Amino acid sequence: MMYLxxxxxxxxxxxxxxxxxxxxxxxFGNPSSLHGLGMQAERLLTQAREQMARLLExxxxxxxxxxxxxxxxxxxxxxxxxxxxQRGRHIITTAIEHPSVIEACKQLEQFGFQVTYVPxxxxxxxxxxxxxxxxRDDTILVSVMHVNNEVGxxxxxxxxxxxxxxxxxxxxxxxxxxxxxxxxLHLKRANVDLYTMSAHKFxxxxxxxxxxxxxxxxxxxxxxxxxxxxxxxxxxxNVAAIVAMAKALRLSIEKYRESYARLEEIKRAIIGRLQxxxxxxxxxxxxxxxxxxxxxxxxxxxxxxxxxELEKQHMYxxxxxxxxxxxxxxxxxxxxxGIEKTRAERSIRISLSYEQQIEHVPIIVEAIEQAxxxxxxxxxxxx
Amino acid sequence: MERTYLDHAATSPVHPQxxxxxxxxxxxxFGNPSSIHSFGRxxxxxxxxARETIAKTVGxxxxxxxxxxxxxxxxxxxxIGVAxxxxEKGRHIITTSVEHHAxxxxxxYLQKQGFDVTYLPVDEHGMISxxxxxxxxRDDTIIVSIMFxxxxxxxxxxxxxxxxxxxxxxxxxxxxxxxxxxLVPIDVHELGIxxxxxxxxxxxxxxxxxxxxxxxxxxxxxxxxxGEQERKRRAGTENVPGIVGFQKAAExxxxxxxxxxxxxxxxxxxxxxxxxxxGIDYAVNGHETNRLPHVxxxxxxxTNVEALLVNLDLAGIxxxxxxxxxxxxxxxxxxxxAMYGNDSERIRSSVRFSFGxxxxxxxxxxxxxxxxxxxxxxxxx
Numbered sequence: 001m002m003y004l005x006x007x008x009x010x011x012x013x014x015x016x017x018x019x020x021x022x023x024x025x026x027x028f029g030n031p032s033s034l035h036g037l038g039m040q041a042e043r044l045l046t047q048a049r050e051q052m053a054r055l056l057e058x059x060x061x062x063x064x065x066x067x068x069x070x071x072x073x074x075x076x077x078x079x080x081x082x083x084x085x086q087r088g089r090h091i092i093t094t095a096i097e098h099p100s101v102i103e104a105c106k107q108l109e110q111f112g113f114q115v116t117y118v119p120x121x122x123x124x125x126x127x128x129x130x131x132x133x134x135x136r137d138d139t140i141l142v143s144v145m146h147v148n149n150e151v152g153x154x155x156x157x158x159x160x161x162x163x164x165x166x167x168x169x170x171x172x173x174x175x176x177x178x179x180x181x182x183x184x185l186h187l188k189r190a191n192v193d194l195y196t197m198s199a200h201k202f203x204x205x206x207x208x209x210x211x212x213x214x215x216x217x218x219x220x221x222x223x224x225x226x227x228x229x230x231x232x233x234x235x236x237x238n239v240a241a242i243v244a245m246a247k248a249l250r251l252s253i254e255k256y257r258e259s260y261a262r263l264e265e266i267k268r269a270i271i272g273r274l275q276x277x278x279x280x281x282x283x284x285x286x287x288x289x290x291x292x293x294x295x296x297x298x299x300x301x302x303x304x305x306x307x308x309e310l311e312k313q314h315m316y317x318x319x320x321x322x323x324x325x326x327x328x329x330x331x332x333x334x335x336x337x338g339i340e341k342t343r344a345e346r347s348i349r350i351s352l353s354y355e356q357q358i359e360h361v362p363i364i365v366e367a368i369e370q371a372x373x374x375x376x377x378x379x380x381x382x383x
Numbered sequence: 384m385e386r387t388y389l390d391h392a393a394t395s396p397v398h399p400q401x402x403x404x405x406x407x408x409x410x411x412x413f414g415n416p417s418s419i420h421s422f423g424r425x426x427x428x429x430x431x432x433a434r435e436t437i438a439k440t441v442g443x444x445x446x447x448x449x450x451x452x453x454x455x456x457x458x459x460x461x462x463i464g465v466a467x468x469x470x471e472k473g474r475h476i477i478t479t480s481v482e483h484h485a486x487x488x489x490x491x492y493l494q495k496q497g498f499d500v501t502y503l504p505v506d507e508h509g510m511i512s513x514x515x516x517x518x519x520x521r522d523d524t525i526i527v528s529i530m531f532x533x534x535x536x537x538x539x540x541x542x543x544x545x546x547x548x549x550x551x552x553x554x555x556x557x558x559x560x561x562x563x564x565x566l567v568p569i570d571v572h573e574l575g576i577x578x579x580x581x582x583x584x585x586x587x588x589x590x591x592x593x594x595x596x597x598x599x600x601x602x603x604x605x606x607x608x609x610g611e612q613e614r615k616r617r618a619g620t621e622n623v624p625g626i627v628g629f630q631k632a633a634e635x636x637x638x639x640x641x642x643x644x645x646x647x648x649x650x651x652x653x654x655x656x657x658x659x660x661x662g663i664d665y666a667v668n669g670h671e672t673n674r675l676p677h678v679x680x681x682x683x684x685x686t687n688v689e690a691l692l693v694n695l696d697l698a699g700i701x702x703x704x705x706x707x708x709x710x711x712x713x714x715x716x717x718x719x720x721a722m723y724g725n726d727s728e729r730i731r732s733s734v735r736f737s738f739g740x741x742x743x744x745x746x747x748x749x750x751x752x753x754x755x756x757x758x759x760x761x762x763x764x
Contacts, residue, residue: 025399
């Protein structure tokens with residue numbers, strides 16, 4: 001069995017699971033309670049926050065726990081928009097963001113905000129100059145993803161951050177869901193104000209995430225209530241999943257650091273071999289892309305058919321992002337890269353984990369090749 | 384020293400069967416329910432099943448259940464969601480002064496957005512009346528949000544009668560049933576409820592999960608946008624293990640409801656007769672009988688709540704001064720203030736005991752005796 005859909009969700013580390021079970025069972029108190037059990041839970045929460053802060057090289061008070069990446073992105077974008085609407089109502093993002101960014105922006109458009117969706121080049125990368133050109137006097141926020149979830153292209157976050165230093169009133173949000181723990185990014189040096197992370201993308205559990213909120217950045221909360229999380233996110237903290245997430249982040253950073261070069265090599269080898277197969281086009285750029293995502297398309301074969309064919313060989317890949325795959329719509333990222341619709345409807349994403357070894361390359365490529373051959377024969381037969 | 388946890392209304396221990404049910408969904412079936420391969424399909428199947436089971440516990444249909452990250456999100460989604468989707472129809476909201484902060488602060492937020500909110504006062508029993516709701520109703524009222532059972536006193540509101548009243552009005556009826564769920568049989572149709580919030584960790588499920596029941600046809604603006612999960616009403620990868628755990632907790636809660644009710648009523652009786660026998664000066668806060676069985680809020684006259692809680696904690700008894708959710712603060716309870724006024728001694732000397740899974744008769748007997756002893760010691764000086 002080979003699970004190659006790690007951008008959709010990852011398998012939790014066994015240690016993460018142990019932490020979760022231990023905390024959920026033995027330290028089940030509400031961190032807001034003043035008795036012993038509550039204080040124990042609060043201590044665990046504080047430790048998790050400090051640990052995450054250390055790993056991200058930020059302050060503990062800048063770590064806001066959320067229910068996941070989608071909430072994090074919604075809180076960042078709408079939180080800035082509602083808080084700073086007096087100063088301006090213009091937002092800049094890119095054409096290839098995750099739906100949780102795009103749809104949050106679309107909601108704001110309904111309320112009179114204006115959003116510029118900056119296009120990307122054929123590699124799926126936005127240019128710093130295009131972002132700068134889109135800036136207006138009333139721009140309050142720039143939101144750019146770290147790593148594209150469909151093709152793996154890395155966006156020039158450091159450069160955009162540096163450019164935005166000239167515009168101190170414009171806040172900079174980065175959707176880090178696919179980049180966190182996998183790619184080095186120094187949030188402070190990159191001048192990032194808000195950074196979204198999701199635990200289940202780095203071998204933590206579903207239902208937990210983090211929004212980094214730089215000290216001094218003011219947000220309007222999404223959820224009102226008991227004023228937990230520095231008053232930015234009400235609701236009883238999901239202590240067990242948060243403790244498990246801190247552990248997952250530490251382990252992930254370690255494991256991806258030591259496997260980065262290997263995954264990069266695997267990616268390049270797979271891309272190199274796929275490019276030699278007739279009918280296959282690779283859409284992931286060789287340079288400036290994350291080491292764990294490979295996106296390609298197959299001429300003449302619908303992606304869903306191909307996913308199921310590969311599944312017969314116990315190899316699990318995906319069509320586009322999991323969030324959109326049930327819609328059966330072509331990948332928005334590919335369309336933005338200028339790839340034609342029929343091609344975009346035939347695209348497949350492989351997403352690796354630290355577990356992949358260089359020996360897996362021929363297994364993966366041959367499985368793809370054989371599945372493609374079989375389907376081509378079937379397709380020819382029905383014509 | 385054996386510890387006795389009497390703060391189940393703040394949060395409750397996860398039932399061992401719940402943890403057990405969750406584990407396979409963190410090890411073997413960890414797929415994203417939106418994925419089309421078998422990992423995804425397995426997760427999707429578990430999600431669909433959980434939705435069916437949980438819908439049945441309140442007499443709803445599966446497509447009327449929206450899974451959320453908890454009670455607070457469910458309350459926010461219900462009230463802001465209805466208010467924003469129906470703001471052309473009207474901008475008036477009715478609630479009570481004793482709601483949980485997730486409701487109260489959401490209403491305050493909406494006031495800043497130009498909505499008009501009526502906070503109904505309660506009587507000294509902690510109750511509102513249908514007549515109050517009736518006279519507060521206006522043509523532009525779009526939502527009435529009244530909690531099922533109070534989290535601090537356990538006092539039940541006349542949900543059925545309010546539901547009846549609102550059948551003849553366009554306003555939607557939301558109830559925060561976070562404390563009542565699992566201890567009171569709830570049928571949303573019988574009660575005329577349009578939206579109902581529930582939290583998993585109050586019924587021995589995991590934290591980080593809850594649901595909002597939304598009657599089919601209710602106009603609701605989503606709160607969290609993104610993927611098309613939860614029928615486009617709540618984006619975000621579903622917390623499958625959490626939801627599966629919640630399903631198990633909900634099943635257990637339904638199966639044991641009547642025995643729990645009987646047991647907790649017995650607990651209350653033991654506590655009160657012990658206080659009586661020991662001759663301490665106390666009074667129960669809230670209506671004498673119209674209460675949830677697991678919450679007992681008691682004023683111990685002549686004590687100070689902070690000193691009392693510290694001493695109880697030292698004796699191994701975990702209780703609270705009211706809602707845990709005011710993030711560690713020990714401000715006077717807004718619920719008790721609403722019932723007795725700012726000057727009442729009760730607001731500085733009241734403790735909430737709440738019962739739940741794991742509590743035994745022996746524990747309660749001993750705790751009641753220890754509480755009386757501590758109260759006596761504190762009032763002697």
